[in-house]
Amino acid sequence: MDKKTSVLEAALRLFVEFGFHNTPTSKIAKEAGISSGTLFYFFPTKDDLVVALYLDIKGKLGCEITESISLENSFKEILKKYYIATLNWATEHKSEFKFMEQFNSSPYLKKIAEEEVQKYVKPLKGLLQNAIDEGVLKNMNLEIIFTLISGHTFSINQYLLSNELSENKRNEVINETFELIWHMIAVV
Amino acid sequence: MDKKTSVLEAALRLFVEFGFHNTPTSKIAKEAGISSGTLFYFFPTKDDLVVALYLDIKGKLGCEITESISLENSFKEILKKYYIATLNWATEHKSEFKFMEQFNSSPYLKKIAEEEVQKYVKPLKGLLQNAIDEGVLKNMNLEIIFTLISGHTFSINQYLLSNELSENKRNEVINETFELIWHMIAVV
DNA sequence: CATATAACTGACTAATCAGTCAGTAAAAGT
DNA sequence: ACTTTTACTGACTGATTAGTCAGTTATATG
Incomplete structure (x- = not known):
């Protein structure tokens, strides 16, 4: 396997379990099955590794979600696909x-350019603005609508992660809570 | 000033700016204007300091919010006071x-007993359950209702913190978003 | 006043850590 | 075949760190 990838995978596992501060590079190298020197060959500093892992994950998430979107559907259907794709x-x-x-609420976030943080958020914001302009969504501040959706998704996510539900029950919760957030932001 | 307090204050400042991992105890002691030994006199380990700070802040927040509640009002008014008190x-x-x-999304959280985490959340959950039983709130899973309120509050908080609003504008946002979450969970 | 206890100091240490480096092995280029 | 570049090693180091400890100062207590 690609050693760079195995470093990222090992780092992910250890960071989640022990936190950035309690995960020495030596441990990451060991877990990845490579020498300490190789780690620094690929990632000049530990911070570079942390940031690279962030960008790697963010890229994958962004791709998977934008791929799930088909613009042929109604805005409600598009948003629901976003919602489901994110939760899944x-x-x-x-x-x-x-x-x-952990990364987003740590001072590491400062190391990421604002534009990079916004990268995968921009398309969604564009869609939301269109929906507001077309009168599909309530005429509220875009940032507030975006915040409401993110917050809602995040919190339902927390619920789903801490309660292992059956496939059926899970879908039920997702459908119901989507209707709730939809009625909060949409013109009915 | 009490030196134990000044350690907690210095630690708070530095942790927020640099993160747990990038804040040595020596720096905390310096910032607090005491010697390194005194820090360990009050807090046997660095972890103890982090946990003590968490419990200190959580206690203060819990007190301030539960104090703001008066049970004479309607449930909607009680919940709104909770909402406003939290945001303020x-x-x-x-x-x-x-x-x-930062603490809540770090592995440090594991060091806190579940009952301690739930301590200040229990009274609210009790109120919510009553409101469900009385048919004031929709007959939904308590955990989901609680999650929805927390997530909503958290996200509006993020919005308020990143946008410095005038007193009027701020109150407007708070009032409007409270009505939104209320209509999401209440029987209308 | 005398004694005990609590608050406090700062130099010190043992351990750990991020990062280096001189050199080896493998792959790619010519 | 020869050379260059890339991938990789692991022992090493200098800096940093959490935590100690022997001793000092302040405060309370009898």
Whole structure:
């Protein structure tokens, strides 16, 4: 296997379990089955490794979600696909999700350019603005609508992650809570 | 000033700026204007300090919010007071809020007993369950209702913290978004 | 006043850590 | 075949760190 990848995978596992501060590079190298020198061959500093892992995960998440969108549907259907894709991704990638959470609320975030943070958020914001302009969504501040959707998704995610539900029950919760957030932001 | 307190204050400042991992105890002691030995006199280990800070802040937040509640009002009014008190606290205690965020999404959280985490959440959950039983709130899973309220509050908080609004505008946002979450969970 | 206890100091240490480096092995280029 | 570049090693180092400890100062207590 690609050693660079195995470093990223080992780092993810250890960071989630022990945190950035309690995960020495030596441990990451050991877990990845490579020498300490190789780690620094690929990632000049530990910070570079942390940031690379962030960008790697963010890229994968962004791709998977934007891929799930088909613009042929109604805005409600598009948004629901976004919602479902995000929740499914988090459930299928628990470690990645926990890492992002930890990263986003740490001072490491400062090291990421604002434009990079916004990269995968921009398309959604564009769609939301269109929907507001067309009168599909309430005429509220875009940032507030975006915040409401993100916050809602995040919190339902927390619920789904801490309660292992059956396939049916899970879909029920997702459908019901989507209707709730939809009625909060949409013109009815 | 009490030296134990000044350690907690210095630690809060530095943790928020540099993160747990990048804040040596020596720096904390210096910032607090005491010797390294004194820090360990009060807090046997660095972890103990981090946990003590968490419990200190959580206690203060819990007190301030439960104090703001008067049970004479309608459930809607009680919940709105909760909402406003939480948002105001976060705005008036930005550092504390950031610290809690960082702590909650870090592996440090594991060091806190579940009952301690739930301590200040229990009364609210009790009120919510009553409101469900009385048919004031929709007959939904308590955990989901609780999650929806927390997530909503958290996200509006993020919005308020990153956009410095005038007193009027701020109140407007708070009132409007409270009505939104209320209509999401209440029987209308 | 005398004694005990609590608060406090700062130089010190043992351990750990991020990162280096001189050199080896493998792959790619010519 | 020869050379260059890339991938990789692991022992090593200098810096940093959490935590100690022998001793000092302040405060309370009898």
